[in-house]
Amino acid sequence: MQCWNCHTDFAPGTLLCPRCGKVQPPAVGATLFDAFGLAPRVDVDIPELEQAYRERSLQVHPDRYTTAQARERRFALEQSTLLNDAYRTLKDRAARAFYVLKLHGLDLSREDLGTQKDMPLDFLEEVMQLREALDGHREKGALEAALHMAGDVSVRRSTALAEAEAALRQLLAHPGQDAARTEASHALARVRYFTRFLEEVDAMEEEALEG
Numbered sequence: 001m002q003c004w005n006c007h008t009d010f011a012p013g014t015l016l017c018p019r020c021g022k023v024q025p026p027a028v029g030a031t032l033f034d035a036f037g038l039a040p041r042v043d044v045d046i047p048e049l050e051q052a053y054r055e056r057s058l059q060v061h062p063d064r065y066t067t068a069q070a071r072e073r074r075f076a077l078e079q080s081t082l083l084n085d086a087y088r089t090l091k092d093r094a095a096r097a098f099y100v101l102k103l104h105g106l107d108l109s110r111e112d113l114g115t116q117k118d119m120p121l122d123f124l125e126e127v128m129q130l131r132e133a134l135d136g137h138r139e140k141g142a143l144e145a146a147l148h149m150a151g152d153v154s155v156r157r158s159t160a161l162a163e164a165e166a167a168l169r170q171l172l173a174h175p176g177q178d179a180a181r182t183e184a185s186h187a188l189a190r191v192r193y194f195t196r197f198l199e200e201v202d203a204m205e206e207e208a209l210e211g
């Protein structure tokens with residue numbers, strides 16, 4: 001990488017030129033991990049991430065560049081935006097796992113992929129059972145029973161997330177391992193489903209409190 005201002009070479013992930021101190025733009029195709037100078041990974045030390053976020057955010061904070069030339073102001077804004085996105089995603093275990101899978105070509109946040117149709121049958125049965133039970137509780141206004149279910153679903157979500165992480169560690173160690181990729185995507189589809197289920201129970205609880 002080379003400084004746009006003084007042409008000094010610097011290491012990837014450098015925010016400020018070591019010679020002239022000008023803010024550098026994010027690399028083309030920079031990942032959220034690149035924003036922290038990290039290789040893609042499943043396990044992130046959160047206190048370290050927080051500290052790096054604070055330090056790096058300060059370095060490129062747009063307020064520091066209000067009198068800089070337009071080009072540098074734009075780079076500062078781009079770096080800040082990337083850092084904020086990266087921090088929000090990487091500090092959250094589930095969001096991080098979805099992102100690692102996305103880096104391997106599978107974006108489960110896209111609804112149009114129809115990921116459900118290649119899901120194992122037992123998962124589809126599980127979804128149907130949960131759905132019927134929750135609808136039943138909702139009709140009867142049985143909030144306690146719904147909350148009890150949520151406790152159980154929350155445990156299932158943790159288990160599925162741990163499974164996804166194990167598969168993603170495999171995938172990162174051996175890229176191109178289709179079995180690990182499929183396993184991670186199935187586990188994360190379950191995580192996504194359970195998360196939505198828990199949000200629905202939350203909404204039920206809020207409604208009950210308001211009513």
Ligand SMILES: [Zn+2]
Nearest residue numbers: 003006017020
């Ligand atoms: Zn420079």
